[in-house]
Every structure is written in C-alpha cells, then in structure tokens.
Amino acid sequence: MNEGFCGWCGKPGAEGDHATCRQRLSSIDPPRYCTSCARRMVVQITPSGWTARCSRHGTFRPGVSGPAAGAPPDPAKAGPAGDPTLSLA
Amino acid sequence: MTAAAERTAVEQGAEDILAVARAQVLERGEGLTEQQVLAVLRLSDDRLTELLQLAHEVRMRWCGPEVEVEGIVSVKTGGCPEDCHFCSQSGRFPTPVRAAWLDIPGLVEAAKQTAATGATEFCIVAAVRGPDKRLLSQVKAGIEAIRAAGLDINIACSLGMLTQQQVDELVAMGVHRYNHNLETARSHFPQVVTTHSWEERWDTLRMVREAGMEVCCGGIIGMGESIEQRAEFAVQLAELGPHEVPMNFLIPQPGTPYEDYPVVAGSEALKTVAAFRLAMPRTMLRFAGGRELTLGDLGAEQGMLGGINAIIVGNYLTNLGRPAEQDLRMLDDLRMPIKALNETL
Ligand code: SF4
Numbered sequence A: 001m002n003e004g005f006c007g008w009c010g011k012p013g014a015e016g017d018h019a020t021c022r023q024r025l026s027s028i029d030p031p032r033y034c035t036s037c038a039r040r041m042v043v044q045i046t047p048s049g050w051t052a053r054c055s056r057h058g059t060f061r062p063g064v065s066g067p068a069a070g071a072p073p074d075p076a077k078a079g080p081a082g083d084p085t086l087s088l089a
Numbered sequence B: 001m002t003a004a005a006e007r008t009a010v011e012q013g014a015e016d017i018l019a020v021a022r023a024q025v026l027e028r029g030e031g032l033t034e035q036q037v038l039a040v041l042r043l044s045d046d047r048l049t050e051l052l053q054l055a056h057e058v059r060m061r062w063c064g065p066e067v068e069v070e071g072i073v074s075v076k077t078g079g080c081p082e083d084c085h086f087c088s089q090s091g092r093f094p095t096p097v098r099a100a101w102l103d104i105p106g107l108v109e110a111a112k113q114t115a116a117t118g119a120t121e122f123c124i125v126a127a128v129r130g131p132d133k134r135l136l137s138q139v140k141a142g143i144e145a146i147r148a149a150g151l152d153i154n155i156a157c158s159l160g161m162l163t164q165q166q167v168d169e170l171v172a173m174g175v176h177r178y179n180h181n182l183e184t185a186r187s188h189f190p191q192v193v194t195t196h197s198w199e200e201r202w203d204t205l206r207m208v209r210e211a212g213m214e215v216c217c218g219g220i221i222g223m224g225e226s227i228e229q230r231a232e233f234a235v236q237l238a239e240l241g242p243h244e245v246p247m248n249f250l251i252p253q254p255g256t257p258y259e260d261y262p263v264v265a266g267s268e269a270l271k272t273v274a275a276f277r278l279a280m281p282r283t284m285l286r287f288a289g290g291r292e293l294t295l296g297d298l299g300a301e302q303g304m305l306g307g308i309n310a311i312i313v314g315n316y317l318t319n320l321g322r323p324a325e326q327d328l329r330m331l332d333d334l335r336m337p338i339k340a341l342n343e344t345l
C-alpha cells in the first residue's frame, strides 16, 4: 500500500494483517482514520455518500483521488488518497 | 382440530409446525405463539426453502406485494451517554466514531437523496438517550426546511426516549412515525444495556402510540441471545403491535464489547426473518442494518421472498449500505412495486 496508515483500524499499513480492514472498507464501512496521520476523522454518512474530515489533511469523499477540501495533494508527499478504500487495495 | 388444540399439538411436537402455521397464520391471520416461533427457529436448514415460501405467502396475503422504501440519516452522531453494547456511537467505548452534527442544508440534501430513490419515508436519527431542547429545535428547523424545499416525503424520527411533552412536540411538527427499538428480548436486555431498561423503552413506545404516531420498533439479531430469546422477542414485538419492525443483524463494531461476536449465519438470519413474519402476519417487516454482511446479495433477495416487505435503501447511520439503485433493481426484478405515498400497507 502507498499510504502510511490503515483507514479502518488506524494502524501502520505496513504492519500486521489488514485483510479484515480491507474487506470492511470495501463493503460496509467508511474510513475512520486518516491514512496520512492516523487521526480519527469526523465522518458524516448520508443516504448516498459520506465525508470523512481530518483536521490536518482535509476532507475525503468516496472515489475522489485527493482531499476534497484544502490544498491540492502534493504528489511528492504521502497525502491521503481521498478514497482510503482504494488506498488499501 | 380447534385453533387452541393445534397450538398445543405443535407445542408438544406432535404436528408439523409449517402445516400448523399454514392453517393458523396464512389462512386465519393469527400470529404464532412463542413456542410455535421457537419450533420454526428450530427447523433444520433443509426446510428453509419451504419456510421462506410460506412466510412469503403470508406476507402477500396479509400485507400485499408493495414494499415500503425508506432512507435514514444521522443528525447527531456519536458521543451517546448510553452503553448499548452493540453500538459504535456510545461514548463509553473506545470506538473510532467521532461526534458530529449534521447542519440543516445537509439534512435537506439527505432528504433529497432519499426522495430521489422513490422512498416514501425519511427517518431523522440522533445518538442520544433522549432529545434536549437544542436537538428538538434542530429537528423542527430541519423538517421545516425539508417542507420548504418541496419534498413530498413522510418524516419519521428516532431520537431516543421521550417525555410526554416531547412526544406532543413531535406530533405538532408533523412527525408521522417514531422509531424506538426494544433491541432484544426483555430477558436478554440487561446483558445488552445497563444504563436504561427495556421498560423505559416500552414507556416511550406507549406514549408514541397513544399520541397517534405510528410505532416503529425492532431490534438486532446476533447479540448473544439464545434461540428461545429470539422467539420471546418475536412475541413481545407482536404484543406491542408496531406498525413496523426493522430487523437488524449485528455488525460487530470495533471498540464495542461485541466487536468479536460472530456475524449471524445467512440461513439463521433468513429463518429469523420468516419466523418473525409468522409471528406478525400484518406488520411491516423491514430489512435494516447488517443484511449486507450477513446475507449478501443473494440472501437479500431470499429475504424479500421470505417475509420482508420494507427496506432501508442507501447508507445507514455509521455503516454503508449497497447502492440504492441495486435494491431498486432487485425490487423491479422481483416485480415488487414500491409503496406510493399516502398508501397504508
Ligand atoms: S441509545 Fe442509541 S446511540 Fe446511544 S448507545 Fe444506545 S443504541 Fe447507541
């Protein structure tokens, strides 16, 4: 994975097994942790979408390849993928 | 055989429960007793198809082919003072859910998303023990904004335990249905929640009913209850006589006491759906949270053909559902019309 942290359990992506995390993120759970800094995000789910906001890295939305709020992601840094579901694939 | 003799025969294991249910529930519209529900739940998996078929016939006969579609949204997420052991929104457990409030434009947008699916119900939910003044005024302003936006949809609320005054306020706001789940059998409730009682929940439901709102009351299967307690719960709900029973299957939530509980097996979930239908032939039985995990796509269809006649489409409060379009396609494939507004099931 190209991100620092798991969006589901908040642990470092390179450590341990995240199979369950991936499965939950690809089916019934929005991300709860920022993949860049592992902060718990403020998540709002609506009938047809969700947003997850990291106080440092901006707002994630489904299927967006970068934070939807704040500055555009710097590709040189390990910024959030925007869709942490995909970031764990 | 008289109806009473039939019930006794099944309770003593002398007669096949599905034959009895056919006569008692399908023909006469009388729900199963606790012992009879238990006999259904104990049926072996090789009778599942037969059971689902009967439950479907009962639903078609006593409710009809329409399916009520509903969307839900959380206006106040997380930070709840209660300790419901299944809930990721309890502030007492180290869950990853952080507190959030949805503003009025966000609420209107959620109602629009729901109405766009053809749903006739939109339920506004808050993670609270009961509403305070701030929450009630937020809900009131939200309902006014939804109406001002011209959205023609019934509005339901789920705001925890209520006082009589709060019940009256909700009626005045035009809330037509109130959700408050008993969650599980009375005998199992103290294992699930310690910060309030089953009886307190029942009191709110009684006030809601007496005030003329429709009662929506269900629970969660898979919280460590025994099969006997599932049967107990079915008849306790039947006794309450709610307009609607939402059926959830436990989603083990990280950080909660139930995080390591197993997901309910698909056949068990379907058996429970059918058994609840046979206990409540005329009640709207809604697929709610957990069906994606427990049943998958195929199981969802089997449930629709096994007693269910209402669904929540789209996302839930803290979990995601499958896309609404997928459920609407499924209903279309099954030739089940979506209930229109102002039609009573
Ligand atoms: S009262 Fe509702 S929101 Fe609060 S912990 Fe119980 S189920 Fe969760």
Ligand SMILES: [Zn+2]
Pocket (backbone or CB within 6 Å): A006, A007, A008, A009, A010, A011, A017, A018, A021, A022
């Ligand atoms: Zn993980």
Ligand SMILES: [Zn+2]
Pocket (backbone or CB within 6 Å): A034, A035, A036, A037, A038, A039, A054, A055, A056, A057, A058
């Ligand atoms: Zn971050």
